[in-house]
Amino acid sequence: MDLHARNCTLVEIDESGRFRGTMGFSTIENNIIHALKSVKARQKHLTIEEGPLTYWASQIAHSVVNQVITCDPRENALIYKSPHKKDKVDTRKLCRLLRLDELKHIYRPDNDERAIFKSAAQHYIGLRNQLMRLKQKIKALYRHWELIDIFTDSVYSSNSRDKYLMRVEHIPIRNQLLRLYHLMDQAEAMLKSALRAIKKTWA
Structure with a gap:
């Protein structure tokens, strides 16, 4: 199934690889259920490429099909596209990859708690x-302005950063660094908060 915010495309092939038809419909829960129920088969295997709506759609589909397979669109492209093609891997090709067992599966939680x-x-x-990138930007800005002897993480410390800032000759550059430090401090606080959330979820 090709899944988008507004519309979906469902392509059906049978176990021998014969094309059985295509259905297009708007992306609504009842439409997905109706389309999957309309497929006449004892065993139904649905594949969806990984995307923002995949978890939602797979939760809906689980009650209608035997198996939902979430796959990696990048791997599909490597298998099915030549370097010169710009068209995305279409739904019929996904069916073929599923039948040949050549899809790169992605783990998808089977309930909300795991998700x-x-x-x-x-x-x-x-x-x-993000925090790592901010730290890299801070060091890079210092080195761009000829402070190349920065080898330790003390440059990020709230107790030590002032001595590095005072070595920067130009006030506008100091202000740029101060803004980066401010973002870094916020990112560190959010990271600690996120870690607490993980521990709370896991508990």
Whole structure:
């Protein structure tokens, strides 16, 4: 199934690989259920590429099909697209990949509790990566203005940063660094909050 915010496309092939038809419909829960129920088969296997709506759609589909497979769109593209093609992997090709067992499966939580924990962990990782980028920007800005002897993490410490700032000759650059420090402090506080949320979810 090709899943978008407004519309979906469902393509059906049978176990021998024969194309059985295509259905297009607006992205509404009842429409998804109706489309999946209309497929006449004893065993129904649905594949959806990973995206913002995948968890929602898979929760709906679980009551109608035997298996929901969430797959990696990047891996699908590597399998099915030549370097010169710009068209995305279409739904019929997804069916073929499913039948040949060549889809790259992505783990999807089967209930809200696990999904919430996974979301909390991803949120924490995202904040951690943002914090790392801010620290890299701070060091890079110092080095751009000829303070190249910055090798320790003391440059980030609230107790030590002033001595580094005073070595910057130009006040506008100091102000840029101060703004980056402010963002870094906020990111560190949010990271600690996110870690507490993970522990609370896991408890």
